[in-house]
Amino acid sequence: MDIDTVPGHVVGEAGRTAPVPSPRTDAAGARFDAIYETYRLLLRRLAVRRGIPVRDADDLVHDVFATYLANAANVRDVHGYLIGAICNAARQYQRRERAAPFCDGQDVCAVKANDDLLDGVIANLVIRAALARLGSSCRETLQRFFLLGETAVSIAESRETSPNYIRRLLNYCRNRVRSIYLQMES
8 A cells, every 4th residue: 555545544744644634633632722722821820920020931831831732631620720720839839939939940959048047946945845844734735825825714624624723824934934045045
């Protein structure tokens, strides 16, 4: 059989054959073009609104449409899929950008000195050491009240005591932690 007569193929440059686009492919391509034109500006605007620079927002939009094109048969709600995809892409972009300034593209990442970060770490360690010196009752009460957001009433109910006792205990424990912290700081 001659290559010029292969059904469903045409001869292109350098004698290579290429499949003839079927009407179904053209319809799918036209549908994709319509979806692209409908959502391109909206997705770009959403990316920029989420803090993505304009120069990178277009790249994210193209990535979203590329993933849509690869999964178009599995997508039921095009609008929801595209909006969710651009939001996820923007979040991933921001995660990468937050991590990037520390390394500046180097193979070995040397964290830059930051006095605020260092002071925060030191204060956190000192506070942890101060809390470790407290008794378990104070430590648990402070943790439940300040970290877990429980009320004095709920703590009192679980300990089978009065809310006023818990409030006095919180006051005592805060003062105790403060004095330990000041001793450790000096």
